[in-house]
Amino acid sequence: MNTRVSIAGVEFKNPVMSASGTFGSGMEYVNFVDLNRLGAVVTKGVSNVPWPGNPTPRVAEVYGGMLNAIGLQNPGVEVFKERDLAFLSKYDTKVIVNVCGKTVEDYIDAVEKLNDTNADMYEINVSCPNVKEGAIAFGQKADALFNITEKIKKASKKPIIMKLSPNVTDITEMAKAAEAAGSDAISLINTITGMKIDIERRKFVLANKTGGMSGPAIKPVAVRMVYQCAQAVKIPIIGMGGIMTAEDAIEFMMAGATAVSVGAANFINPTAMIDVIDGIETYLNKHNIEDINEIIGCVQ
Amino acid sequence: MFYKKIDEGKVISQEEISKDIFSLIIKNEGAKYANAGQFVGVYPKDKSTLLMRPISICETDTDKGTTRLVYRIAGKGTKEFSTLKEGDSVKLLANLGNGFPVDEVKGKCIVLMGGGIGIPPMLGTAKALAGEDVHTVLGYRNSDTFLSDEFLKYSKVYIASEDGSVGVKGNVIDAIKACTNLKPDVIMACGPMPMLRGIKKYAEENNIKAYISLEERMACGVGACLGCVCKTVHKDEHSHVNNTRICTEGPVFDATEVDI
Numbered sequence: 001m002n003t004r005v006s007i008a009g010v011e012f013k014n015p016v017m018s019a020s021g022t023f024g025s026g027m028e029y030v031n032f033v034d035l036n037r038l039g040a041v042v043t044k045g046v047s048n049v050p051w052p053g054n055p056t057p058r059v060a061e062v063y064g065g066m067l068n069a070i071g072l073q074n075p076g077v078e079v080f081k082e083r084d085l086a087f088l089s090k091y092d093t094k095v096i097v098n099v100c101g102k103t104v105e106d107y108i109d110a111v112e113k114l115n116d117t118n119a120d121m122y123e124i125n126v127s128c129p130n131v132k133e134g135a136i137a138f139g140q141k142a143d144a145l146f147n148i149t150e151k152i153k154k155a156s157k158k159p160i161i162m163k164l165s166p167n168v169t170d171i172t173e174m175a176k177a178a179e180a181a182g183s184d185a186i187s188l189i190n191t192i193t194g195m196k197i198d199i200e201r202r203k204f205v206l207a208n209k210t211g212g213m214s215g216p217a218i219k220p221v222a223v224r225m226v227y228q229c230a231q232a233v234k235i236p237i238i239g240m241g242g243i244m245t246a247e248d249a250i251e252f253m254m255a256g257a258t259a260v261s262v263g264a265a266n267f268i269n270p271t272a273m274i275d276v277i278d279g280i281e282t283y284l285n286k287h288n289i290e291d292i293n294e295i296i297g298c299v300q
Numbered sequence: 301m302f303y304k305k306i307d308e309g310k311v312i313s314q315e316e317i318s319k320d321i322f323s324l325i326i327k328n329e330g331a332k333y334a335n336a337g338q339f340v341g342v343y344p345k346d347k348s349t350l351l352m353r354p355i356s357i358c359e360t361d362t363d364k365g366t367t368r369l370v371y372r373i374a375g376k377g378t379k380e381f382s383t384l385k386e387g388d389s390v391k392l393l394a395n396l397g398n399g400f401p402v403d404e405v406k407g408k409c410i411v412l413m414g415g416g417i418g419i420p421p422m423l424g425t426a427k428a429l430a431g432e433d434v435h436t437v438l439g440y441r442n443s444d445t446f447l448s449d450e451f452l453k454y455s456k457v458y459i460a461s462e463d464g465s466v467g468v469k470g471n472v473i474d475a476i477k478a479c480t481n482l483k484p485d486v487i488m489a490c491g492p493m494p495m496l497r498g499i500k501k502y503a504e505e506n507n508i509k510a511y512i513s514l515e516e517r518m519a520c521g522v523g524a525c526l527g528c529v530c531k532t533v534h535k536d537e538h539s540h541v542n543n544t545r546i547c548t549e550g551p552v553f554d555a556t557e558v559d560i
Contacts, residue, residue: 028524044526056517057527068519075540268352
C-alpha cells in the first residue's frame with residue numbers, strides 16, 4: 001500500500017501534516033506523538049523579527065469549535081532557526097515553515113533568512129485574521145495576492161504554498177491569482193472570522209473582539225472550498241479545517257486535496273495526527289486501495 | 301516528577317461541598333507524580349465542548365493513586381463534570397505546569413493565601429509543607445467557608461470574608477495585616493486577579509518573596525497554542541518577547557517576574 005504523496009517535488013511519507021499554529025514546532029507534542037510518523041510538521045508562523053501577539057483572552061470555545069486571536073506571537077526567524085529548525089532536523093519528517101509578515105519586505109526578509117536551512121517548503125500566511133497590518137490584507141484581494149506571491153516566489157529557494165483565507169467572496173479567485181503568480185501549491189482554509197460575546201459581562205470574550213474559528217464545526221465549509229479550488233486550479237492543494245478523524249481527512253482528499261493538515265484536533269486529542277494516519281491506513285486496507293493518490297479528487 | 305500523559309481516570313467519589321462547588325476524587329496514573337500547584341486538563345464527553353478544562357489539583361493521595369479536584373460550576377464543561385459518579389471514566393491530561401517551589405521555602409515562615417475557588421490548590425501545598433511554620437489566610441465571600449477545616453491539619457488558619465460574617469471583614473490582605481505578629485518570609489497564593497495584584501504589591505512593599513498562581517483561558521495546555529500567556533517584566537526565555545506561557549512556565553510565578 002502506498003501512502004506517499006508529492007507536492008512540488010517534495011515527497012511526503014503520508015499526507016498528514018500539522019496545521020500551523022496548533023503544534024508549535026512539534027516540541028510540545030513529543031510526549032504524545034512520534035514526529036517521525038508525520039507527513040510533515042507545518043510550524044507556527046514565524047516573522048523576520050519577534051512578535052508579541054495580542055492581549056489575552058486569546059482563545060474561546062464555541063459550539064463545536066473554538067476562536068483564537070493569538071496574533072502570531074513568535075520569537076522571530078533567528079531564534080526559530082537555531083532552536084526550532086535544529087530540533088526538527090533530528091526527525092525523519094518534512095518541514096514546512098509558515099512565514100508571516102506585515103509588509104512584503106518582512107516576508108521576503110524572513111524567506112531569505114530561511115533559504116539556507118533544512119526547511120523543505122514555505123507556507124505563506126497571507127490569511128491570518130488576527131493581525132491588523134499585513135497578513136490578511138494580502139489575502140483578501142486577488143491583485144494584492146498575485147503581487148506578494150510573485151515577489152516571494154522570486155526570493156524563495158524552496159517551493160511555496162500560499163495559505164488562503166475563507167473570508168472572501170470567491171476563494172477560487174484567490175487560488176487562481178496564487179497559481180498565476182507562480183505559487184507551487186495552495187493550502188486552505190485558514191480560520192473563519194468569528195466573534196463571541198459574554199452576555200453576563202456585556203463584553204467581547206476575546207480581547208481582540210474577533211478571532212479565527214476552527215474545529216469540526218467549520219469542516220463542511222472547508223471541504224466545499226477545497227472542492228471549488230480543485231476545480232479552478234491545477235497546483236496541489238493542502239486541505240484543512242476541522243479535521244478530527246481519518247474519515248474527515250479522506251473527505252478532504254476526495255474533494256481534491258493532495259495532503260491535509262490537522263489543527264484544532266491537536267488541542268482536543270494530543271494524539272490526533274497519529275490516529276488520523278492509522279485510520280487512513282485502515283480505510284485503504286478495508287477498501288483495497290493500493291495507492292492513496294487514487295482517491296485525490298475522485299469525487300467530481 | 302515529570303509526568304505528562306493522557307490519563308484514563310476512574311471516578312472514586314464526588315460530593316458537592318458548597319453551593320456549586322464539587323470535590324471530585326479520581327484514580328489516575330499521574331496522581332503519584334503530581335506536585336502541589338500543578339493542574340490537570342479534564343475533557344468533557346459532550347462533543348460540542350471540545351477543549352479540556354484546566355482545573356488545579358487540590359491534593360493527591362500517592363498511596364491510593366488518587367487526584368482530588370475541587371472546582372466550581374462555571375459553564376457547560378464543569379456542569380457536565382458535576383454529574384460524574386463513582387465508577388465513571390474521565391479522561392485527563394495530567395500533570396500540567398509547574399507547582400509551588402515547596403522545597404525551596406522549607407525552614408521559613410510561610411503564608412499560604414487562597415481566595416474563592418483559588419483556595420483548593422493551597423490545600424495540597426499546605427499538605428506538602430506539613431510540619432513547617434505554615435500559616436494559611438483564606439478569603440471568602442461570606443460564611444460559607446468550604447475547605448477551611450481541612451487546612452487546620454497542616455497550618456494555622458486565618459479567615460477573611462467580604463461580608464464580615466466570619467473572621468476579618470475584607471480580603472486576604474486585610475486579614476494578614478490584622479495579624480501584626482505574623483512576619484512572613486514567603487507568600488504562596490492562588491485566587492482572583494485583583495487579589496493577586498494586591499499580594500504582589502503587599503509583598504514588594506514588605507520585602508516578602510511571593511509566588512502566585514495565575515489562570516487564563518487556554519486551548520492545548522502543553523505550550524503549543526500560546527493562548528494562555530501572561531506579560532512578563534523581562535523577555536521570556538522561550539518566547540523571546542515579554543510573554544510567558546501560563547500552562548508551561550507557570551501557572552506559578554515569582555510575583556516580581558510577571559506584569560499583572
